[in-house]
Amino acid sequence: MQYAPTVYAARFIMVDIKNLTVEELSAFIAHLGKEKFRASQIIKWVYQKRVRSFDDMTNLAKDFREALKGIAFISTIQATKVEVSKDGTKKYLFHLKDGNSIESVLIPDEDRLTLCISSQVGCPLDCGFCMTGSGGFVRNLDTSEIINQICAVQDDLPEEAQLTNIVLMGMGEPLLNYDNVLKAIKIMIYGEGMSFSTRKITVSTSGIVPEMLRLGSDTNVNLAVSLNATTDEVRTRLMPVNKKYPLNKLLSACREYPLPPRRRITFEYILIKGINDSLEDARRLARLVKGIPCKINLIPYNEHAGSEFRRPSDEAIRAFQEILQNVGYTALLRTSKGLDISAACGQLRGKLLKDLHHKEH
């Protein structure tokens, strides 16, 4: 009997340079017999000179550039919509290659230019007050999709303007996409590349305890914890993740968190009328975080269509803040920017592929 010849198709996956840290890129080009320092050169071209093709990397030998072209590429993402708020905030809607979209928000503020980026398409944690959560979860972002939000916005800025701060506070829970987020942070801080200081990067989490501690040992970027309530009952109602990581576990992790000298954890506390904004809550909050080097950001709830919650009155907000300040906390009022274009905290939704399907069917 004759056997049909089997054809083995050479399955070759092109590597996206923006998915690689400098160590990974060094290892990758070592296979081509290239020295480590070439990896830094490539990174410099990509993130400092912002070229989009290996052909432009003129300090690399021609045959090396050709070899790279055969095995790797430099990805980009496109903004399909940019909205500008009257307060100067800018919201970018980015199209991803699988048809989903994510949002990033640029927040100009005196001498700072902060970019708030997404880490997931949607979010699985379903916090009752958050639009991202109510849209459900689709998938984690790749490292390159996280990094490309920064590249695309930087490219959109005038020549002399530089992003100064990066906050992972957009769509998604960054610590549920730990590996890609950590790689993205390594890319952001690499000195020959984007070269952000760890002081200028903040990861915001709903309190995924094991990964919080991992983050603290793997890097020293700033940590922001979305606390939002002072009892387990209320916190679980607002944030179902509290069932798994209740307040005592979360606050113990904050106490254990390896903070570099003179750094503080940020606690974010959304103020919602009649739910978590009583003076008793303010006193309990002060007791809960006692001993933790921290500052507290009070965020008046951003109302959105269909939500059952309301923002407290200005007097209630002020009274809450004063209790914390009177016992010595730094408690800042963070009125969200970009409300008129739904770019404020908790209003990012993107466009999910599954929604489009729903509409079609």
Ligand code: SAH
């Ligand atoms: N998943 C992470 C980061 C993204 S959410 C986290 O939960 O921390 C970023 C911040 O927006 C969180 O502090 C969250 O509590 C806040 N937020 C969500 N919905 C909000 C709303 N409607 N009004 C004000 N802040 C909101």
Ligand code: SF4
């Ligand atoms: Fe997810 Fe954060 Fe929104 Fe909660 S607040 S649903 S964790 S993005």
